[in-house]
Amino acid sequence: MRHAIHNQIMQVIHDMRYARYLLPLLLLPVACRQGPPSSPPSPAAAEAASLSATEERIRDAVRARYDSSVDLLRxxxxxxxxxxxxxxxxxxxxLFSAELAALGFETKWVSMPDSMRRAGHLVAVHxxxxxxxxxxxGHLDTVYEGAGQEWVQEDTVAKGAGTSDMKGGDVAMxxxxxxxxxxxxxxxxxIxxxxxxxxxxxxxxxxxxxAALIDAAxxxxxxxxxxGGSATRVAIGRRGSSSWRLAVSARQAHSSGIFSTGSGYGAAYEGVRILDEFRRTMVGERGLTFNVGLLAAGANVSVDTGGVMxxxxxxxxxxxxFRASGDLRFLTEEQKESARARMRTIVLRPLAGAEGTISFDDSYPAMPVTPDGERLLEIFDGASRSLGYPSVGTSAPESRGAGDVSFVAPLIPGIDGLGVDGSGAHSPRELVYLPSLRMSAERAAVFMSxxxxxxxxKGEETVTRE
Ligand SMILES: [Zn+2]
Structure with missing residues (x-):
């Protein structure tokens, strides 16, 4: 394992992204030597170019508490x-509740009913x-745990479950x-x-x-x-996701009669017709995908509560x-509804002797890119550049899965990906580039201020938004 970690560290040293976290420190002496710029910068550039005295104090406070924060993450x-x-x-x-209480937050634990088999949520209000x-x-749970998932740090890389997804982000917060x-x-x-x-x-x-998240929103x-984030990308849009289930029934008969008027085409051909028509008529629309995850046809098909066929x-x-199930991902609620309507229409035109039904379950709502989201990105990008970090853009909404921020997107503007940078999320090889913890916290703190x-x-809309 030490060998594997060593290789990862060597990789990081060669990773250009890594240099970005060190950029502000490396540039400090250069910035001090530089004279005034030859042409006056635009107001936006001027805003981004420097930190106020208060913001410098905020940045320095992050740096002063960096080591103890790495220990908290460990x-x-x-x-x-x-x-x-x-x-x-x-x-x-x-653990996190105690940290927030020390900062003056009122904290509480919101439990879930036993039947849900979930621990609950930490809610803290300042x-x-x-x-x-x-x-x-933030979130407290991880995908993996147990053997091989403990904290192993070598230099500026730490490996372990939740290092980047997302105990690292929680600690940056x-x-x-x-x-x-x-x-x-x-x-x-x-807050x-x-x-x-x-x-x-x-x-x-x-x-x-x-409910607790939506109440808070x-x-x-x-x-x-x-x-998890990166030096140059945050998310102001995420696709929504939902699931669908298709059930087809048909006349059971001797195979020699298939395609005849009396026997019809059977459930398998009808199910395949439906799926193929989804593909032929709906593939290619930007942001829309519909995966078939499972399918089965035969004399008997059973599906248990876990989805096993x-x-x-x-x-x-x-x-x-015939049974099939899969997901449906979309950029907007309108796109979701339009896709569902087309899928229902396709199901309603069956081959002879068969009949199907399709049902949908909502999961994550879509978080479409909005002007408010773009304004948030602009302010975040300004904070990043003022701190000497790179300019920040957005990742395409279709490039990320859905997240908890999606649940509040229908209620308030949001931005995601403010956490730490690492790799191997949702795998046993998860790790974090520790300097990104400092970057994440500096940017988030200046952004919030x-x-x-x-x-x-809300209700005090008089503040100028330029
Ligand atoms: Zn996560």
Whole structure:
């Protein structure tokens, strides 16, 4: 394992992204030697070009607390908290809850009913009267846990479950809040932190599982989510996802009669016709995908509550049953509804002797790119450049899966990907580039302090938005 880590570190050293985290430090002496620019910069560039004295204090506070934050992350990673480990998830929640309480947050644990088999969520509120009410989103659970998933640090790379997805993002969030407090900026800000306990495998029903998050969004103006990020990309749009299930029934008969008027085409041909028509008529629309994950046809098909299919039949029986299921991902709710309508129409034109039904289940709503989202990105990009980090753009909504921020997207503008940079998320090889923890916290803290002056609170729309 040490050898594997060593290889990863060598890779990182050769990774251009790594240099970006060090850029501000490397550029400091150069910046000090530089004279005034030869031509006056545009107002936007001037805004981005420098930090105010307060912002410099915020940045320095992040740097001063960086080492202790790495230690907090180490402790968090060493608490196993796979989604199904209810005790572990709660322990990570307690660890972060204590950090937030020390900053003046009122914290509480929101439990889930036993039947959902989920630990619950940490909710922490810091009441204040200045600026927009911010909702900061994290999660406590990980995909993997157990043997081989403990914290192993070599130099500036740390491996382990949750290092980047997303205990690293949670710690960056806490570090940013600490820095704001150290610089005297947190006192009047209104911030709600929600760290869910089941982001990686969301508890059902969603109406209960995401109620706390949606409540918090209803009392906030903006959502900032700390899922894994990179130096140059954040997300202001994410696709929504839902699932579909197709069931076809047909007359069972001797195979010799297939295609005849009496026997019809059977369930298998009808099911395949439907899926093929989905593909032929709907593939290619930007942002829309519909994967077939499972299918079966035969004399008997059973589907258990976990979605597992069992099938039996014979080659000489025209199959009476066909079942298929999959997902549907979309950029907007309109696109989702339009796709569903087309799928239903296709199902309603069956081959002779068969008949099908399709049903849909909502999961994550779409988070479309909006002008508010673009304005958030602009302010975040300015904060990044003022700190000496690279300019920040967006990743295409179709390039990311859905996340917890999607649930609040129908209610308030949001931005995601403010967390740390790493690799191997959702695999046993997860790791984090530790300098990105400092970058993430510096950018988030300066971003939040700028939002105080540049974003109105609901009902107080008089603040200038330029
Ligand atoms: Zn995550």
């Amino acid at each position: 402790r968090a990673v060493n608490i196993p908290s796979g989604t199904g480990n209810l005790v572990g998830v709660r322990k990570v929640g307690d 009441p204040g009267t200045r600026g927009p009410r911010l909702l900061l989103i 806490i570090l940013a809040l600490r820095a704001l407090a150290d610089a005297g900026q947190l006192r009047e800000m209104h 709600t932190v929600v760290m869910t306990g089941d982001e990686e495998s969301t508890g059902r029903p969603l109406s209960i599982g995401r 209803n009392q906030s103006d903006l959502a900032l989510a700390f899922e 069992r099938v039996d039949g014979k080659g000489n029986i025209i199959p009476p049953v 700028r939002l105080v002056d540049r974003w109105p609170r």
